[in-house]
Amino acid sequence: MMFVRLSAAIAAVSLLSSAALAQGAKPTDPQIAHIAYTAGVIDIKAAKQALNKTRNKEVKAFAQDMVRDHEAVNKQALDLVKKLKVKPEDNDTSRTLSKNAADKLAELGKLKGAAFDKAYVDNEVAYHKAVDNALETQLIPSASNPELKNLLQTGLKIFQGHEQHAEQVAASLK
């Protein structure tokens, strides 16, 4: 059941990418900056929810890592857009990401204890996978400013690390 829902979430993200590509609507730098920043904000919110709910030491440490890393990357992103005088621009992809994340937050909010821990960590694996995929196949290739591209590439490596870290925590919960 959970797996079906996760796959649906991933499919939704890939659909988004392919829909945008089909229209030939390559995202612009201001849109890319907004999507990347939003993706970070979403993960920080999820981590803060986890920090409020979990009693599992490993899950707590993981959530703290997520807050720290995503805040660091987003700060760097804000500094960069300021320097480049780019105004991040709201768009369909970031709106859909935010909407899905709000639904997920509400869904996880109803769970407790080990059920919450498992759902949170499983979603972290799926979410980082989806974001990494979007970065790799869509955002990085579309970015035109070299500094923005660079930051996205560093972000990708950091988030790939999170994906593996989340997988380890997920395995430890079994």
Add this chain to the structure above:
Amino acid sequence: MTPRWILAALTALALVAQSISAQAATIQITMENLAILPAEASAKIGDTIEWINKDIVAHTATARNGDWDVMLPPNTTGTLVLKKAGTVDYYCRFHPNMKAVLKIEP
């Protein structure tokens, strides 16, 4: 006039200091863009490893065998004096995709 035994003692001390500094080296390993460079390094017991984290996020240098765990906040350098020989695989606890090997000779 300095007594001869003091001179002898000073000479001996200087010799000891020299031999220590000749033996112990400092080896620098960089963490940048989530990569550990060099990914394979060699050192001897008594040497100091200096991990330089150039990234905006914290990393760790964590031995898989549990021997050491060095915290490396963003843009800082962490050190470790090697005390045990062996080939140690280590990684970053926060980003397990960062992996490297340290060969420590006796």
